[in-house]
Amino acid sequence: MNFIYILFVISQVKSELANTLEPLIGVNKCCEENEFYEGKHCTRINKTEQPWKPMFYSEDGKTNIQVKYRLVTGLPDCGPKAPWPIYHYENSTDRLRLLSNGVLRHYFDRNIPHEDEWDGGSKNSLYHDYEPGKYCLDKRVDDKLVSQFARVCAPDHHTHWTETKFLMRNIVSPITHFIGIVCLLIIAIIYFIMPTLRDLVGNIVTTISMCLIVSQAADLIRLLTVFDSHISLIISDTICYFSLLGAFFWLNSLGYYIWKTFKSRNVFLRITDGKKYCYYSMYSWSCTLLLGVLAVFAHFTMDYPEDKPQLEQKEEIGSLGIILFFVPVAATIIMDIFFFATTLKIISRMHTYGRIHHKLTHSFRMFFLLLLIMTITWLFFLMSFFKFTGLVNCYIILNAFQGPLILYVCIFNQKHVGYLVRKTCCYENCFCKCCRTEPEPEWGDEMTAMNTGIY
Template sequence: MMLYFQIGFTFILLLAVLEVHANVNVTVKVNKCCEENEIYLGRYCMKVNKTNEEWRPLFTTDKGIGNLQTNYTLVTGLPDCGHMQLWPIYHYQNSTDRLRLLPNGILRHYFDHSEVPGDELDSEVTNVGGPFHDYEYGKYCLDKKIDGLRSEFAWVCAPEVHTHWLTSTEFLMHNVISPATHGISIACLLAIAVIYFVLPTLRDLTGNIVTTICMCLIVSQTADLIRLLTVFKSHISLLIAETICYLSMLGAFFWLNSMGYYIWKTFRSRNVFLRITDGKKYCYYCSYAWSCTIVLGFLAVFAHFTMDYPDVQYTQNLTFDQQREQIGSLGLIIFFVPVAFTVIADVFFFATTMKTINKMHTYGRIHHKLRHSFRMFILLLLVMTLWWLFFLSSFSKYEGLVNCHIIINAFQGPLVLYVCIFNQKHVAYLIQKMCCYKTFPCCQPDPETEWGDEMTAMNTINNC
């Protein structure tokens, strides 16, 4: 019996020694953003000998005891976040964010917004409390950053935030109401495009421009919806969706500018019976609108990756797939300033055309038709400009302005539907007759008809 007891005790002692030996020789992997002999100087990784600075990981227990002796090995490179966002965290003296590297290689981020006086980066004991989030190996990288002040810097994979949707106004606005408003606008704009494309009498130059504007707005709304959805968090996907959104919006305003120019030029012309057809005019305006849109879009994307302002925080060692997912300030200026210039040009077309109409005493059939197109142009300019201004306000840090844009976005499609369909007696007449004659062939036309509807009414009476 004594022999069995000695054997068991020896076996337990051997296991304890092996465990202690294994714990002593364990090596912790730590992610470093730059190379081993580099740190961040501004936005870029620089050699240590050029900065006279160096970085080494400081391990701290969850109780606040720092400068622990831990075996570690550095793994350089940015974390692989997959579909998640790459998020920067700064830890400097008296900052609201605290970064602590635990002995097991986990990075702990304290985000208590109350200042902790006397907290130094290299202090041995730091009593930091409050809420925190842990990032495992592979979901973060640490380094030193010198940009006006010295700070501990980390790129982390932004964690999923699980919020009860009944108690979060922000969650409701961004994930429930915003997709609904986009869906309403897309449905209304699609109805306009189908009506103007199907009815033969509406496929003139103005009708084709209206169809193109609606298609541009549909693509813009769809890309903006994809950009806002939380499931699409890959950087390259967000960047492509945002670029398509801005390009489509820019194209819509250039096409609206083409409509205003066409109406302005026709009213100023002494001879409206030009030999050039609507098809050729549409090709000319198409080359103007799309060439300006593509060139400006290329310049905006080029400026985003090469010449953007320093406040856009991405680093030189990021690959194309890991660049900042939002278009930078310079890119936004290139996208949105031309829109402002087209609005100013449209206001000029409106003012000068209105003076020309007021001087006219007699109207021909073409001028009578263009007066309806001119009214539609004015209302479209008003609706799209207001929507664009609220869209600009959504870039603000104030949540109220963002919510205003989400609510106003629900009215874009219905207002454009009213301007292009219900406010145009000619279009409403054609839709009414097309739907009525399919069901009741002997339905009588309305006594008041607009331009070009007399033949439709006569054909209907003859068919009855």
């Protein structure tokens, strides 16, 4: 009898140990244990309300399965991707079922709109399972609508490398942007290291090149499909639009300088190029900073409701922000067209002009070609926002020509710039005879500093 009693005690101890050592199922809760979602924010529950508890289901649809669990508060770790919201309320087409193994099953069969017609064990229902740690559940109250709310990590969409979108955005786009960055960097270096090119026009060209380099780098990140995080997108968009806006304001400063010089009767003003560059810097950077900050502020506070994502944090600059970024760009283009037409009329009426006007004639031609190239690229950039694959691909291909064309306009199309590059880099030691400069008389430092070479 004692032996039977001992066996009974041993069996009871084994069952207690099994229950004690049984691992608990982890369930992610979006808010803290004493909180729930009210609208888009976590709110503490009242003392009279019951805290949220998960309800478990079996694979065959049985409800209220008793499972030992532990609550893990916080949003899921989705890596570079933003969590996606799912709402389960009465008569909704989305169904959330927490299985007894801790897996969240999301049914999205839109052919069965009513709850009473839904069969959790139906083999024809479409669903996706989210492993523990890739979702969080909670109660959500919006006005009088009570729903079950979940944030889930978007399923990985495996795109084959031969698909057109993957090729254009992740292979062709980096190549085209790299070509543009290299060409623009060559322009900036040449205009920066050549002493005779560091006048006002040269400094403005260098600044425009640097702005476009930053814009190209940010635009490259914006187009890559591997960066889906809301943080990386919002930062790359902001940097891209800021730098592009700054480039057009600097181009507007160049057009204004050329127009004002041709219009002025006395070109020998007692003001250095350094002071002029400071004045134009104040105009360009202050306008860029003011309008850019206004656009970002409007995006976060006054953007159109239909364009706002359901997440608290925006994924990219919205329509209102884009409008406030690019309407000033259109205004600068209109002003540049006015400067071009007026200056062209003044030049056509001039019969004789001196060395300064002669140099500015070549700068005026460069200004017009830069305006044409940057405006066409900007128009295709705007059309890429329509999200049509063809327009995005056209912009990616056209962007490959912007850098080389600007390089041609600023370096190879300017005879004196090409002459200075050959004289500095090739002179008599170049292995290619065609690149060697022709023998010339020694003009001295003063005449060389006046930049009276080949134009």
